[in-house]
Amino acid sequence: MAKSYYDPADLRKFGKITEWSEELGTKFFDYYGKVFEEGALSAREKSLIALAVAHVVKCPYCIDAYTKDGLQKGITKEEMMEAVHAGAAIESGATLVHGVQMMNKYDKLSM
Amino acid sequence: MATKSLKARHNGLAEKNEQLKILNGGVFEEGELPYFKDKIALTGHYPLRPKKLEIFQINLGYMCNQVCEHCHVDAGPDRKEIMTRETMQYCLEVIRNTGAHTLDLTGGAPEMNPDFRWFVEEAAKAGIQDFIVRSNLTIIRANKKYHDLPEFFKKHNVHVVSSMPHYTRGKTDKQRGDGVFDKSIKALQELNAVGYGLPDSELKLDLVYNPSGAFLPGDQVAMEKDFKKALKEDFDIQFHHLFAITNLPISRFLDYLIATDNYEDYMYALVEAYNPSAVENVMCTNTISVSWDGWLYDCDFNQMLELKVDSKIKHIKDYNEDILNDRDIIISQHCYGCTAGAGSSCQGTVA
Numbered sequence: 368m369a370k371s372y373y374d375p376a377d378l379r380k381f382g383k384i385t386e387w388s389e390e391l392g393t394k395f396f397d398y399y400g401k402v403f404e405e406g407a408l409s410a411r412e413k414s415l416i417a418l419a420v421a422h423v424v425k426c427p428y429c430i431d432a433y434t435k436d437g438l439q440k441g442i443t444k445e446e447m448m449e450a451v452h453a454g455a456a457i458e459s460g461a462t463l464v465h466g467v468q469m470m471n472k473y474d475k476l477s478m
Numbered sequence: 479m480a481t482k483s484l485k486a487r488h489n490g491l492a493e494k495n496e497q498l499k500i501l502n503g504g505v506f507e508e509g510e511l512p513y514f515k516d517k518i519a520l521t522g523h524y525p526l527r528p529k530k531l532e533i534f535q536i537n538l539g540y541m542c543n544q545v546c547e548h549c550h551v552d553a554g555p556d557r558k559e560i561m562t563r564e565t566m567q568y569c570l571e572v573i574r575n576t577g578a579h580t581l582d583l584t585g586g587a588p589e590m591n592p593d594f595r596w597f598v599e600e601a602a603k604a605g606i607q608d609f610i611v612r613s614n615l616t617i618i619r620a621n622k623k624y625h626d627l628p629e630f631f632k633k634h635n636v637h638v639v640s641s642m643p644h645y646t647r648g649k650t651d652k653q654r655g656d657g658v659f660d661k662s663i664k665a666l667q668e669l670n671a672v673g674y675g676l677p678d679s680e681l682k683l684d685l686v687y688n689p690s691g692a693f694l695p696g697d698q699v700a701m702e703k704d705f706k707k708a709l710k711e712d713f714d715i716q717f718h719h720l721f722a723i724t725n726l727p728i729s730r731f732l733d734y735l736i737a738t739d740n741y742e743d744y745m746y747a748l749v750e751a752y753n754p755s756a757v758e759n760v761m762c763t764n765t766i767s768v769s770w771d772g773w774l775y776d777c778d779f780n781q782m783l784e785l786k787v788d789s790k791i792k793h794i795k796d797y798n799e800d801i802l803n804d805r806d807i808i809i810s811q812h813c814y815g816c817t818a819g820a821g822s823s824c825q826g827t828v829a
Contacts, residue, residue, distance in 0.1 A: 379746055379750075405700075410697070410700065411700065411704075435693050438691060438693045439689065439696040440696040440700065440701075441644065441687075441696060441704050443646060443649075
């Protein structure tokens with residue numbers, strides 16, 4: 368067993384999850400591949416969305432993968448950082464909008 | 479940014495055997511990744527054999543005005559290997575008689591060869607269908623004596639293929655040196671001004687994109703769209719096609735991969751992206767590469783690894799297309815660079 372929870376070399380082995388459940392694994396990777404194809408959104412736009420989500424879900428594998436994917440697609444570092452901020456803004460917004468719940472509750476309980 | 483070639487720095491990797499040792503050892507020797515030979519054998523492509531010769535590629539010398547980080551030639555101002563007029567005469571003889579439809583001049587900066595113009599004038603007379611010069615662009619601005627190159631190219635209907643790693647200054651200069659981006663933009667504008675690269679122009683101007691780091695090129699068509707939009711909007715520059723070329727793990731790019739601890743990951747990425755349909759059309763199956771001193775190779779990369787063709791015809795002075803075409807192509811693990819994803823060749827993707 369590895370001494371840490373995350374090992375960069377494990378990313379290469381992602382495909383192996385199929386070995387323990389072939390049907391679900393195959394379905395997942397087919398779906399995954401299809402999602403990132405050129406569609407109503409360009410593959411480039413989807414790569415930036417994936418990068419933002421990777422940060423929000425704090426997945427180190429995904430951050431490595433989609434930083435590299437962005438480089439491969441010619442995405443600039445400024446575009447990448449703006450995508451991360453878009454993710455961070457939604458994440459902090461999601462926290463702050465709960466402030467309204469807090470305010471409501473405060474008002475309800477106060478005389 | 480390096481200012482000298484690996485050779486001038488006495489870097490161990492300037493030795494071809496050192497490079498081959500790395501390419502044959504490590505993750506391949508340990509069995510983690512398959513040798514290229516075994517991989518292509520799975521689809522019946524071993525031994526790799528040439529098809530009809532289409533491209534005759536001549537390296538006019540390793541001298542260059544730039545010292546790019548990724549250069550597989552290890553070119554630079556300190557490289558003195560330059561093709562002589564005598565060797566050019568042998569080449570001209572072959573150009574007049576070859577069945578190839580494309581003549582491809584490369585370097586270094588081929589324009590720095592003192593006999594470059596003479597050779598182009600003579601070669602143009604042979605009336606070959608597609609006559610390519612691989613220009614690094616900045617050479618046009620490097621010295622007054624090169625300023626008229628756009629006009630010279632036009633006069634001989636040369637197809638200009640130029641390197642442009644990105645449409646932003648930062649990425650271009652990081653790979654190719656400070657100031658390269660601005661000079662390249664100026665050179666492209668000058669080529670446009672004489673008619674190169676315009677939508678209906680017969681004066682062909684194509685750009686070459688190499689990734690500026692340890693990653694593979696993205697989709698060639700999508701990249702071309704991005705390059706066209708950015709260069710037109712920002713600099714009013716037009717060109718015909720973009721060739722996305724994978725960096726092969728040899729010479730200075732190999733040195734970079736090792737120094738930045740990216741070598742293994744890069745080889746994994748190349749092997750994972752292996753595409754059997756790219757093997758069908760790898761450029762060594764339709765190209766012959768000639769070095770500055772007249773030796774023959776399966777491709778420009780094998781030339782840099784000093785892997786001469788496996789044929790009794792090894793030198794331009796003994797050239798015989800039929801005998802030469804009956805050979806096995808020499809391969810090693812760097813060949814994965816040409817079969818990754820949509821494939822890679824001097825003319826861009828192949829699959």
